[in-house]
Amino acid sequence: MDRHLLLLAYRNMYRVRLMAETYEANRPITKYVHSTSRGHEAIQLATAFQLQPHDWVSPYYRDESLLLGMGWSPYELMLQLLTRADDPFTSGRSYYAHPNSRRPDRPQIIHQSSATGMQVIPTTGVAQGIHYLEQLAALGSERSPLIADAKPVVICSLGDASVTEGEVSEALQFATLKQLPIIYLVQDNEWGISVRAEEGRAMDAYEYAEGFKGLHRIRVDGTNFSESFETMRKVVNHVREHRKPWLVHARVCLLNHHTSGVRKEFYRDDEDLARHATSDPFPKLRELLLQSGESLGAIEAEVEEEVRTAFAAAVAAPEPDPATVTHHVFVPTPVKEERGDRSPQGREKIIMVDAALFAIRELMEEYESCVLYGQDVGKRLGGVFREAATLGERFGDHRVFNTAIQEAYIIGSTVGMSSVGLKPIVEVQFADYIYPGFNQLVTEISKSCYLSCGKFPVSTIIRVPIGAYNGGGPYHSGSVESTLLTIKGIKIAYPSNAADMKGLMKAAFHDPNPVVMLEHKGLYWSKVPGTEDAKTIEPDRDYILPFGRGRVVAEASEEAIGSGESMALITYGMGVYWAKTAAKAFEDRVEIIDLRTLFPLDEALIFDTVRRHGKCLVLTEEQQNNSFAEALAGRISRECFRSLDAPVDVLGALDLPAVPLNMGLEAAMLPNAEKVRERIRKLLAY
Numbered sequence: 001m002d003r004h005l006l007l008l009a010y011r012n013m014y015r016v017r018l019m020a021e022t023y024e025a026n027r028p029i030t031k032y033v034h035s036t037s038r039g040h041e042a043i044q045l046a047t048a049f050q051l052q053p054h055d056w057v058s059p060y061y062r063d064e065s066l067l068l069g070m071g072w073s074p075y076e077l078m079l080q081l082l083t084r085a086d087d088p089f090t091s092g093r094s095y096y097a098h099p100n101s102r103r104p105d106r107p108q109i110i111h112q113s114s115a116t117g118m119q120v121i122p123t124t125g126v127a128q129g130i131h132y133l134e135q136l137a138a139l140g141s142e143r144s145p146l147i148a149d150a151k152p153v154v155i156c157s158l159g160d161a162s163v164t165e166g167e168v169s170e171a172l173q174f175a176t177l178k179q180l181p182i183i184y185l186v187q188d189n190e191w192g193i194s195v196r197a198e199e200g201r202a203m204d205a206y207e208y209a210e211g212f213k214g215l216h217r218i219r220v221d222g223t224n225f226s227e228s229f230e231t232m233r234k235v236v237n238h239v240r241e242h243r244k245p246w247l248v249h250a251r252v253c254l255l256n257h258h259t260s261g262v263r264k265e266f267y268r269d270d271e272d273l274a275r276h277a278t279s280d281p282f283p284k285l286r287e288l289l290l291q292s293g294e295s296l297g298a299i300e301a302e303v304e305e306e307v308r309t310a311f312a313a314a315v316a317a318p319e320p321d322p323a324t325v326t327h328h329v330f331v332p333t334p335v336k337e338e339r340g341d342r343s344p345q346g347r348e349k350i351i352m353v354d355a356a357l358f359a360i361r362e363l364m365e366e367y368e369s370c371v372l373y374g375q376d377v378g379k380r381l382g383g384v385f386r387e388a389a390t391l392g393e394r395f396g397d398h399r400v401f402n403t404a405i406q407e408a409y410i411i412g413s414t415v416g417m418s419s420v421g422l423k424p425i426v427e428v429q430f431a432d433y434i435y436p437g438f439n440q441l442v443t444e445i446s447k448s449c450y451l452s453c454g455k456f457p458v459s460t461i462i463r464v465p466i467g468a469y470n471g472g473g474p475y476h477s478g479s480v481e482s483t484l485l486t487i488k489g490i491k492i493a494y495p496s497n498a499a500d501m502k503g504l505m506k507a508a509f510h511d512p513n514p515v516v517m518l519e520h521k522g523l524y525w526s527k528v529p530g531t532e533d534a535k536t537i538e539p540d541r542d543y544i545l546p547f548g549r550g551r552v553v554a555e556a557s558e559e560a561i562g563s564g565e566s567m568a569l570i571t572y573g574m575g576v577y578w579a580k581t582a583a584k585a586f587e588d589r590v591e592i593i594d595l596r597t598l599f600p601l602d603e604a605l606i607f608d609t610v611r612r613h614g615k616c617l618v619l620t621e622e623q624q625n626n627s628f629a630e631a632l633a634g635r636i637s638r639e640c641f642r643s644l645d646a647p648v649d650v651l652g653a654l655d656l657p658a659v660p661l662n663m664g665l666e667a668a669m670l671p672n673a674e675k676v677r678e679r680i681r682k683l684l685a686y
């Protein structure tokens, strides 16, 4: 092997050793939890040395050596260890060895969370995105700069215990099915904190990979640098050339604590520690170099000085300014004003489901970056609500396609797709089935922009048909907005008519942040009596409606307001139609606000309206207790307290675990125009 490479590996292993000793010797200063890579150095460095700046890699929390091998300095890593302002990855927001980077001179790294195994779907999404860019180029489109003069390789690194997680299998399925250019590097130290291999798995990662026909696999001694280097060279070159998925199973040892907090002496006995110490990669490499006549004194002296000064400098580096704590929740959207023609002359009225379809069709015509996938949205069916009908035929299987029943993959893959500049629109078939994908939404998507300090906002639209009508039953009628609204870092639209649907879909597309579009199934075709107004004239192609702008659906008369006989009714989705029907009995006395987006929320319009009327009802289809509607009512009470003539009222569905199937039971649970009428009557009489 090239002696320079061996010496470079030795330099880095020595760094890791001294860094670990320094952290341990300074525990009051290195107080935030951290893991080191001791025992895993050889395979990590061997991997890093194959990578080029256009490659993508997702290191896990033990991949400190991978980062050093890619060119990150001990000082840069220590800035994150100590949560300093200049931490190049997260500016003090996340833990040691939780990188992300778009530096042009080093491999690309999407946001990394601490949740074990959860990076596998987003990282497979990166490979999916690269695969799509290569498909476009093969079809004659202009080459994206990301694949301009090289074939990027994607590496997803993870521990052996993480491989047993369910989401990992979704990613392996997808990567194998689509033959993506990705390497899953599994570092097997036989521990998952204190859970031993024989307690946690029926097979190791290499054996598991056998079931994925088309996933190449290889075993390697990850403590032997030369063997690891040769293996990774072969695998990376194969992926670079042939665009195939691989799993590398690297046996390693765990020499340091699981983390600085969970210490090895708590749960490992002397025999186990001694066994692991026999395969320490550092003395192995040292011995090899000494036997071949190298003298290592100069390197060691340099590293000792480097680590000492780096640590001192990092300790002296400034803390982040507390005023920055609110920065980077989102990146700014260019969509600030309502633009274009909402009701062009001579156009027909359209139903809401078509408004969504037409908006996406126009977007796909204009932007090759736009792809659509989810269960049943491909050519054959075009969505179970026909909400994607014709798109597959029109734009081809590479842009509109079916996926397996993998909500986690559908949602989480958009992280990777977005990171390579694409705009995925994905679909969860029913709101009731968003929960398997919820983890990706919370753990990865919502935090990516904030924890990467704006480097990796996730630009995605997640379409979610929602709501109850006509006996949809307990697993096809659920509302999920309150649960979604607990997540900070995503935007949520809930249009109630075709024009809003089209305008908001366009705004969502141009928004560089994650958006969930809640689309009420009962409004899709205006089949439910009283919802005819959900059909509107089709807005022009250039019509766009910014988020955070509510709409006054019905106004109260000045006369009613003047005499104190009016009220505000704040609602969204199906509530708009219950409110409209109910308000007919109280001519000009009820001012109805349709929120249109639930986050951001048009608080100015809400508070202003409530202040003018002094009375307010918040109406929702959701089970009422602890709902978004109740939280909003609380905020209204606080903000408008001096203008209120009655307690802010809330009407939602009964607090039951599910919407029952029988239509009589369904009606008994949900609000309707009659129930709303009764509440209005009481509130106006207050």
Ligand SMILES: Cc1ncc(C[n+]2csc(CCOP(=O)(O)OP(=O)(O)O)c2C)c(N)n1
Residues within 6 Å of the ligand: 062, 114, 115, 116, 158, 159, 160, 161, 162, 163, 189, 191, 192, 193, 258
């Ligand atoms: C989803 C999730 N559950 C639990 C944890 C807590 N946790 C942190 S590391 C770890 C063990 C991981 O073991 P392995 O993947 O083998 O990696 P190793 O630490 O051994 O390198 C656990 C359970 C977590 N971070 N994420």
